[in-house]
Amino acid sequence: MSKAPIYMDHHSTTPVDERVLATMLPYFVTRFGNAASRTHAHGKVAREAVELGRAQVAGLVGARPDELIFTSGATESDNLAILGVAQARRQDGRHIVTARTEHKAVLDSCVALEREGWRVTRLDVDAQGHICPDAVAEALTHETVLVTVMLANNEVGVVQDLAAIGALTAERDILFHCDAAQGLGYLPFSVDDMHIDLASFSAHKMYGPKGVGALYVRQSLQAHGIPAAQMHGGGHERGLRSGTLNVPGIVGFGAAAEIMRTEGREEAARLASLRDMLKDRLFDEIQEVRLNGAASPRHPGNLNLSFGYVDGARLLLDLCEAVSVSSGSACSSAEPGPSYVLEAMGVPKDWSAASIRFGLGRHTTAAEVRTVADTVIEVVRHLRERSPLWARRARGKPIDW
């Protein structure tokens, strides 16, 4: 029987931590109550578990528990934040500022608003993937109601200067939303220090279950009916997100957040050192390889590399038996093609077409890193041996990319 591939795609999703699963299990069978049932003990048990989960997630991000709204994940949180703010504040202006490298959940929510007559500014990033805070300042007008910028990019791991952007929006009374699905717990993040008004989180990116997430909404906004609810019904989550709460999911999300709060920074240091080990080995052994995205600060588990003179699709295909990685564009895998993130960073098509996102995680070992490095080195070597372009390069003939 062949060995299972090594998993190095933790930006896509993470396994549920065994400790998290153990915490969740009773809430499927014995403690199965509906947290909204106010008249009996089963409901009370479920409600108390939900409130513990809320406090645990709040503790990770520097929020108050009543500032968190549970959702089905970061996609829903992004939609609720952007569409909900737009709906609630459309009398104040109809302009939103975001960046070209945001996740599709943000970009497509903005497209939906454009269809309703909103103006959207999509900021360029530099070659390292950074948004310049000055460019944010220049984009703001008296019509701007929301700026939305992510914490860490899901493809290239680049970390944005949220504190600088938040200072600009706070000065002008413009709301600031952050998609913090990636890197939460590993990277510094505080809603107060960064002047963040709304933030999206996802449990399955941090060793919790799939199908549960949260939106942080600053208390002063909630008091003014911002954002407007996008899901109507029983008035759950202070009327901001109706629907029976996913109690086991929320319990798991809370447990995962608590583990991240206590262990995240140490884990980040370990991951960054394994990631650098992988990078150094690949750079030592393979010519014509480039790092996509700034080296630092960066999501500690992220390594995004482009390999020259190889066919990207073939590279992924030849790797997949031994290692599960994605191409840069895999986060929107419903739409294959060159990564819009790499394109926004100005990475030439020939390079972006052969890019790989390595996503290291909690259970990644040094032995796995060595095996993955050996495999990539071998596959790239093999593909280049059959590449006419590589042969041409070896003969000293320049290639005009």
Ligand SMILES: Cc1ncc(COP(=O)(O)O)c(C=O)c1O
């Ligand atoms: C930055 C970012 N935002 C949002 C999402 C969507 O999260 P979810 O799967 O919880 O809907 C993802 C997941 O790919 C992501 O990486």
